[in-house]
Amino acid sequence: NILGLAQVRSGALQPVKEPTALDEIVEAVLHRLEPTLGGVRVRTIFRDAPDVPVDPVLVDQALSNLIENAIRFSPPAGEVTVSVTPWRSGVQVRVADQGPGIAPEDRDRVFEPFTQLGTSAPDATGGSGLGLAISRPIVLAHGGRIWIEGTPGGGTAVVFELPARGAAPVPQEAATRVVGP
Numbered sequence: 001n002i003l004g005l006a007q008v009r010s011g012a013l014q015p016v017k018e019p020t021a022l023d024e025i026v027e028a029v030l031h032r033l034e035p036t037l038g039g040v041r042v043r044t045i046f047r048d049a050p051d052v053p054v055d056p057v058l059v060d061q062a063l064s065n066l067i068e069n070a071i072r073f074s075p076p077a078g079e080v081t082v083s084v085t086p087w088r089s090g091v092q093v094r095v096a097d098q099g100p101g102i103a104p105e106d107r108d109r110v111f112e113p114f115t116q117l118g119t120s121a122p123d124a125t126g127g128s129g130l131g132l133a134i135s136r137p138i139v140l141a142h143g144g145r146i147w148i149e150g151t152p153g154g155g156t157a158v159v160f161e162l163p164a165r166g167a168a169p170v171p172q173e174a175a176t177r178v179v180g181p
């Protein structure tokens with residue numbers, strides 16, 4: 001993340017875009033993070049989202065940061081939901097958890113480098129304060145947007161949207177599944 005941030009600051013963050021199925025990136029990230037789940041369950045919801053022109057390495061990095069946070073801030077047996085759904089002609093990705101949430105007044109500043117909210121950190125050793133700070137410019141470099149919402153249960157949802165730029169929608173079978181205990 002710190003290298004990524006240095007790239008952003010020097011203007012060197014240049015996505016190498018190729019048509020990409022974001023559900024496949026989600027699967028790869030979840031596979032990698034499986035050893036870190038503890039008792040946290042992850043539910044995925046994939047709904048007929050088109051391929052979008054993105055740099056898969058950069059989007060993997062952004063998504064990894066969001067999902068790592070969601071796992072880290074989850075209660076011990078909490079559930080993280082990752083959904084990939086169509087948005088206009090592009091894709092919306094949403095990572096929701098059942099953790100302590102982020103107060104509305106903090107939802108912008110957590111995207112600044114090294115911002116860590118003392119109240120929501122269950123584990124003082126975890127995290128660098130750079131995950132969201134690099135995820136935002138990655139999404140923006142793809143012409144997308146990213147923001148934080150609350151969830152009905154008081155948790156956090158980080159949502160980003162990536163535009164299609166003329167890519168034809170690729171129909172997929174809607175799929176919902178649960179991994180982890």
Ligand code: ADP
Pocket residue numbers: 065069070073097099100101102110111115116117118120121126127128129130131132133156
């Ligand atoms: P960190 O490496 O500290 O997680 P991030 O940039 O990813 O850095 O996040 C910045 C801060 O935003 C975190 O330290 C935490 O206070 C808050 N935060 C991020 N994601 C969540 C989440 N899912 N639930 C609660 N707080 C969060």
